[in-house]
Amino acid sequence: MDAKDILGLPKTPLPITQEKKSRPQKDSQRKPDGISREVYALTGGLAPLMPSIDVSQLKRRPASDEKITWQWLPFTNSARKDNLQLYHWVRVVNGVPPTGDYSFAKYNKLVDVIKYTDEEYEKYLTDPMWTKEETDQLFDLCERFDLRFIVIADRFPSSRTVEELKERYYSVSRAILIARAPSPGDVASHPLVKEPYNLSQERERKRALSMVLSQTKQQERKDAEVLAEAKRIQETRMAARGAEEPELPVTSNAVTESADKAVVPGDTVSPSSNAQLPVTAVAPSALAVADNASTLASLRMLWVYLRTYALEQMVQAASSSVGLRTIKRVEQTLQDLGVNLKPKVPTKTVCAEHLELRKEILTLLNLQKQLQYKEAEGSSFREGSFVEMPGSPKDRTFVPDSFGFGGERVGKRDQKRKGPGRQLEGPSPAHKRPRKMKAPDL
Amino acid sequence: MTNSSSSKMHSQDRPEISGSTTKSQRTKMGKPEDGEKKLKDIEISVPIVYGNVAFWLGKKASEYQSHKWTVYVRGATNEDLGVVIKRAVFQLHSSFNSPTRIVETPPFELSEAGWGEFEIAITLFFHSDVCDKPLNLYHHLKLYPEDESTTMSTKKPVVVEFYDEIAFPEPSESFLARVQNHPAVTFPRLPGGFTLPPPLPVEDANRRKRGDTKDNPLTQWFMNFSEADELLQLAAARQQVQAHIAKLRRQISLIDAQRQPLKSCSDQLNLL
Numbered sequence: 092m093d094a095k096d097i098l099g100l101p102k103t104p105l106p107i108t109q110e111k112k113s114r115p116q117k118d119s120q121r122k123p124d125g126i127s128r129e130v131y132a133l134t135g136g137l138a139p140l141m142p143s144i145d146v147s148q149l150k151r152r153p154a155s156d157e158k159i160t161w162q163w164l165p166f167t168n169s170a171r172k173d174n175l176q177l178y179h180w181v182r183v184v185n186g187v188p189p190t191g192d193y194s195f196a197k198y199n200k201l202v203d204v205i206k207y208t209d210e211e212y213e214k215y216l217t218d219p220m221w222t223k224e225e226t227d228q229l230f231d232l233c234e235r236f237d238l239r240f241i242v243i244a245d246r247f248p249s250s251r252t253v254e255e256l257k258e259r260y261y262s263v264s265r266a267i268l269i270a271r272a273p274s275p276g277d278v279a280s281h282p283l284v285k286e287p288y289n290l291s292q293e294r295e296r297k298r299a300l301s302m303v304l305s306q307t308k309q310q311e312r313k314d315a316e317v318l319a320e321a322k323r324i325q326e327t328r329m330a331a332r333g334a335e336e337p338e339l340p341v342t343s344n345a346v347t348e349s350a351d352k353a354v355v356p357g358d359t360v361s362p363s364s365n366a367q368l369p370v371t372a373v374a375p376s377a378l379a380v381a382d383n384a385s386t387l388a389s390l391r392m393l394w395v396y397l398r399t400y401a402l403e404q405m406v407q408a409a410s411s412s413v414g415l416r417t418i419k420r421v422e423q424t425l426q427d428l429g430v431n432l433k434p435k436v437p438t439k440t441v442c443a444e445h446l447e448l449r450k451e452i453l454t455l456l457n458l459q460k461q462l463q464y465k466e467a468e469g470s471s472f473r474e475g476s477f478v479e480m481p482g483s484p485k486d487r488t489f490v491p492d493s494f495g496f497g498g499e500r501v502g503k504r505d506q507k508r509k510g511p512g513r514q515l516e517g518p519s520p521a522h523k524r525p526r527k528m529k530a531p532d533l
Numbered sequence: 534m535t536n537s538s539s540s541k542m543h544s545q546d547r548p549e550i551s552g553s554t555t556k557s558q559r560t561k562m563g564k565p566e567d568g569e570k571k572l573k574d575i576e577i578s579v580p581i582v583y584g585n586v587a588f589w590l591g592k593k594a595s596e597y598q599s600h601k602w603t604v605y606v607r608g609a610t611n612e613d614l615g616v617v618i619k620r621a622v623f624q625l626h627s628s629f630n631s632p633t634r635i636v637e638t639p640p641f642e643l644s645e646a647g648w649g650e651f652e653i654a655i656t657l658f659f660h661s662d663v664c665d666k667p668l669n670l671y672h673h674l675k676l677y678p679e680d681e682s683t684t685m686s687t688k689k690p691v692v693v694e695f696y697d698e699i700a701f702p703e704p705s706e707s708f709l710a711r712v713q714n715h716p717a718v719t720f721p722r723l724p725g726g727f728t729l730p731p732p733l734p735v736e737d738a739n740r741r742k743r744g745d746t747k748d749n750p751l752t753q754w755f756m757n758f759s760e761a762d763e764l765l766q767l768a769a770a771r772q773q774v775q776a777h778i779a780k781l782r783r784q785i786s787l788i789d790a791q792r793q794p795l796k797s798c799s800d801q802l803n804l805l
Contacts, residue, residue, distance in 0.1 A: 391702040395664045398578070398698035428770040431763070436696050438760045439578060439719075444767040451774045458781040465788050 158185050168192075170199035204234040205264050215266045221259055225249065233260060254293050261288040383408065399433070402442045409450055421452045577701045577712065578719045579617050580609035583655065584694030586754050587676045590646075591687035598646040600676045603751060604653055605642030609696060609758055612717035613745040615639035617663055617699070624654040640746045650674050657699075662707045668699060696758040717745075 153159055164181045167174065169192050181188055207216065207230075212223055232243045238260075244253045265283045272278040279285070306314075386408040390401050410418050422432055430448065434441045587602035594600070606621055608614050621641035625632040626649065634643050641657075655670040675693040678685065698719075701708070712718040746752060 390700075394666050394701070394703070395659065395668050396700055396702075397668065397670070398700055401700060424774075425770075428773060430766055430770050434763055434767075436758045436760045436763045438580065438698060439700075441760050441763050441767065444764060444771070448767055448771050448774065451771060451778065455774055455778050455781070458778060458785065462781055462785055462788075465785060469788070469792070 159183070160186075162188070164188060166193055168196055170196040202234070202237045204230060204238070205267050206230070207263070207267050211267060211270065215270050216263050218259070218262075226259065226263065229256060229259060230263075254290050254297075257293070258288050258290045398437045398439065398442055402434070402437060402445065405442075405446050406449060409446065409453070413453065417453070417456060420456055421449060424452050424455075425449070575704060575709070575721050575723065577704045577708070577721065579614070579699040579701075579717060580696070580719060581614065581699060582607050582609050582694050582696050582755070582758065583670055583672055584692065585653075585672065585674050586690045586692050586751050587674075588690045589676075589685040589687055591685075597648055599648045601644065601646045602674065602676060603642050603644040604655070604672060604674060605640065605746075605751075606655060606657065606670070607640060607642070607746045607749075607755070608717045610716065611746045611749075611752065611755070612715070613639050614641060614717055616712055616715050616717055617659060619658045619660045622656040622658070624656070626651040640749060642746075648676075650676050660708075662705050662711070664701060670697075690754055692754050692756065694756045694758075 160183045161180050162183050163178055165176050165178050166181075167176055183189075212226070216226065217223075218226075228248060229243070232246055236242045236246070240253045240257055240260075244251065244256055247256065261283065265287060268278050268281060268283055269275065383405065386404050390396055390404065410421070425432055425448070430445075434445050437445075583604075583606040585602050585604040587600045589600055590598065604623060606614065606618075615638065618639070618641060620635055620637045623634045623636065623643045625634060625645070628649075629645065629647070636643060651674055653672050653674055655672060657668045657670070659665075659667070672695070673693075675691055678691050713720055746755075
């Protein structure tokens with residue numbers, strides 16, 4: 092501890108160092124009765140809720156009426172077949188040695204490998220691919236090695252794959268089981284009979300697993316990217332399903348064909364989202380109308396309801412398809428606009444207006460997100476096809492959260508350049524080009 | 534598929550109605566499709582205000598009775614709710630004697646003395662031709678002023694009120710007939726060709742007067758609820774949002790327009 096002082100290191104609050112002060116507190120907190128604190132700390136320190144150590148047992152002395160001696164005695168293990176006799180120390184109480192089998196014998200678990208007779212083999216188990224000799228060898232190995240097929244395959248005299256060995260073993264066992272059963276129904280629930288081993292399926296499964304395991308990081312990233320694109324296209328497809336859209340088959344084809352090219356993700360999404368843009372504007376409103384109608388219907392079933400309750404239900408229905416974060420953003424926007432989250436005078440018209448406002452805010456947030464995506468696409472799309480020039484990255488933060496119009500101006504400025512890829516163009520071309528700013532119409 | 538209230542209407546109408554117009558009305562209602570279509574478009578809404586007024590007892594306050602309060606449900610414009618509500622049941626905190634208080638006649642209010650704030654469940658039961666199901670409201674009784682620094686006075690009470698509207702989406706014909714000119718009820722515009730039987734003769738003025746809260750001693754403390762302010766606020770907000778949306782839409786379409794030539798350029802590159 093002096094060394095720590097010299098080095099200027101902070102003293103760690105070990106119980107040892109703070110014994111004097113904290114001992115009463117520690118005792119009342121932790122209560123290591125019967126054993127010293129250091130020993131208790133070895134078990135993990137803090138007292139468990141359910142004490143795993145029966146602390147009282149630890150300091151227990153043997154009962155005074157018992158006379159304990161320790162003797163070096165022989166013993167046999169029932170798990171062994173060779174009657175080997177070994178010696179070990181035994182705790183003898185009052186001259187009586189303990190009875191019972193060797194305590195570890197019960198852990199010797201064996202597998203029940205079926206044993207067939209020769210007649211049975213002739214009758215049920217002949218197979219063009221397997222000789223009787225091989226089958227016998229297989230079963231012998233199975234018994235010796237407890238059905239550990241990897242080991243068995245290694246030891247097998249002729250080279251057979253693990254799957255082939257498994258298939259032979261399981262089909263033989265199954266045939267014997269069915270043959271020996273008094274009626275087919277008796278064994279129908281036996282797992283061997285219910286689910287036979289499928290060689291080709293197993294081969295495929297193992298191949299797929301090894302493929303997944305051996306994927307490189309690059310491939311993984313590409314796969315994730317393509318999956319994300321596919322998911323996005325799927326979502327827009329779902330949303331647009333309400334209205335008509337003929338372009339969809341084209342975009343899905345484009346995605347599958349160009350899955351390998353790095354440039355393509357930007358490429359395929361832009362035409363698809365171009366096509367979807369007029370459609371997605373229609374589709375959410377179509378969905379919203381459907382939601383409204385069902386809420387109204389359920390309200391009507393009530394015979395009587397409060398206006399505030401009705402508004403709550405409609406708001407919930409309108410926000411059912413969006414996440415919690417979006418809902419919070421809507422509420423934040425309402426507050427920024429100076430609107431009460433729950434109207435103070437909820438008349439029918441007020442509630443209708445409130446609902447419409449909420450829906451419009453949702454549309455607004457969606458559009459903001461769309462715009463963000465488009466701008467992001469623009470820059471990543473450029474990165475793929477051109478060499479990235481060290482440009483001065485302009486402040487890309489489009490302010491979606493607060494209702495600030497400042498963020499909007501940034502977006503407008505960028506529109507005047509040739510493309511939205513801000514990272515691409517270096518400082519010189521950007522400065523040389525005359526920038527015509529639209530007068531802000533705020 | 535006729536609703537229960539309309540079947541009740543039938544039984545109620547029979548003793549009262551005579552007159553050819555109403556009979557033809559009834560046969561119209563009898564056809565399920567026609568009757569339902571007509572009723573579905575009509576919704577009666579009753580604007581109410583519910584809340585409490587609490588007076589501090591000052592020197593007369595004891596440990597268990599520091600405030601005298603009144604919880605109530607009134608018409609938003611202080612009209613008589615008795616035309617719609619049959620009785621109101623106020624469920625108080627279990628520490629009160631017989632905490633279930635039933636008020637059978639308007640004005641639907643309950644006065645008590647106490648020291649604590651708690652949630653009061655108000656159950657409104659309607660007349661049989663209005664609705665069979667009761668409606669529940671919950672009001673948290675407020676005795677102490679919101680702003681802790683305000684000194685409590687025996688003259689000025691703490692008032693907390695909430696505006697709401699009771700909506701009856703499928704009112705029965707007799708209900709419609711009964712309330713068609715009543716000031717407590719917001720009557721919808723009836724679809725063309727829909728006529729109602731004439732209203733029952735107005736009850737004598739005295740009885741009606743007692744039900745409304747216009748002359749209630751507490752009237753001076755009641756709050757005014759005007760939808761005009763809120764509507765203005767909402768309209769302004771909507772305008773802002775719509776303008777923002779339009780701008781974003783323009784931006785997005787601009788970007789898309791710019792992308793098109795670039796796309797063909799990259800296509801050419803890919804072919805190389």
